[in-house]
Amino acid sequence: MKPLKDMVRFIRHARIDTKSSMDMQVQRKMRDAYDDSAPGHVTGYAGGRIARLAVAAVVLVGAGVLIDRLAGPFNGSVAWAQVAQRFQSVSFAYASIYVRNYALAEPRQYELWMGKGGYARMRVGSQVIFGRDGQVSRAFDIWQRRAVKADPAAADILRMLQTPDEVSLETVIRCLSGGKLVDITPAVNTEAAIGEDLAIFDAQSAVSPGWVRIYALRESKLPVGLRIWDPVEGFSVDALITYAKDQPAIFFDPNAFEARLTEPGYSNIALAYLFLKDPGGQDVTPGDLDR
């Protein structure tokens, strides 16, 4: 038997190496976490949670869940329940969501497509993520051209779409106000609605200056925009929600996407929006238009 000190040396000198691409990825995430914790930001993990909740709130507006919670008269003529009901007749919705963690930060964009049957697809950074019934089916990185682990915030959003009880307007407000539970009373803001065809609802935190504003069309009764704003930190979420004809099933099919992923003929931009059709049924990506 060798002396134990030789065993110790053997263990200590058992080396491992790391892949430089992963090193860069981890360091980038570290940098993001560090930047998010800067003075003036919503600090630490709470900030991440708030951002996730806020984005989820936007999603839920699109899904009609949050609207149910804003039950009540809608400018005297339209009720939120009507809006929710109207939304349920829409087979496809798209939300472009910009989250800014503090006043001087660059916003991060989340693109979300929601189809019938619980199908969803997201693009965040260079990732394209497919979901079904609140779960991530597959996630791919366009730069790396391979399957990857889904962005955690995107995975949370997809999950929370199926668990609306975890995310409500009250939850968002509570987080924005530093964890204190507050009563909120959404109220119609007639002064802010300059155009008569636009109805605006505001929800104000009772203990912090943070507020949520929801824009809806009076005629179609559909929500089209949302803004969350915390003037203390400059934290904000801006979302634009649009509606179109349903997308083909292949748009939500991760296997079809993966099959194209390694084909050299597809540019990165083409992959980001692969199989997306505009309302007229046309392909929209440069790669598609080239063919």
Add this chain to the structure above:
Amino acid sequence: MVEDRVLVWRLNRGDATALSRVYEKYREDLLRLAGSILSDRTAAEDIVQDVFIRFAGLARTFRLTGSLKGYLATCVANAARNQIVASRRRETAGLDEALGLASDGAPPDAWAIYSERFTRVAQAMAELPVEQREVVTLHLYGDLPFREIAAWQKTSIKTVQSRYRYGLEKLRSLLDGEVEE
């Protein structure tokens, strides 16, 4: 130690470039630590990544009271222990299968590239009881003194020293033929 204090001082003052140095300095040891305790490569890498990111999120207000490496190593060990407990709870198959203890293959998107020697060490570590594995790896890869490991394991220094010795002897019986003079 002095360098760690300077790194933390820089991070406290908004110098993000210090993060890279922390990462490069402790990446390998933390991956070896997690890889030795869990032997599940994917879970081990996820844990180390998460610890680095959490540290970065706290770095502006982080106060260094001991060794930075010891702090990070303890975070990794805590997460690894939680992983083991969680795996045991949801285990329906055998423990080895649930923890991936028998697995030595690298997933295609793996972060770490194991040397042949480390693969052998990790396989041998998997033969040890968890408490012995924690002591050996925290001491050899985390540079934690027995006193701190004892506090972390909520036991006496003597127990920790015994676990270390029994663990090393077991490893020697498994790896003796491979250890050079």
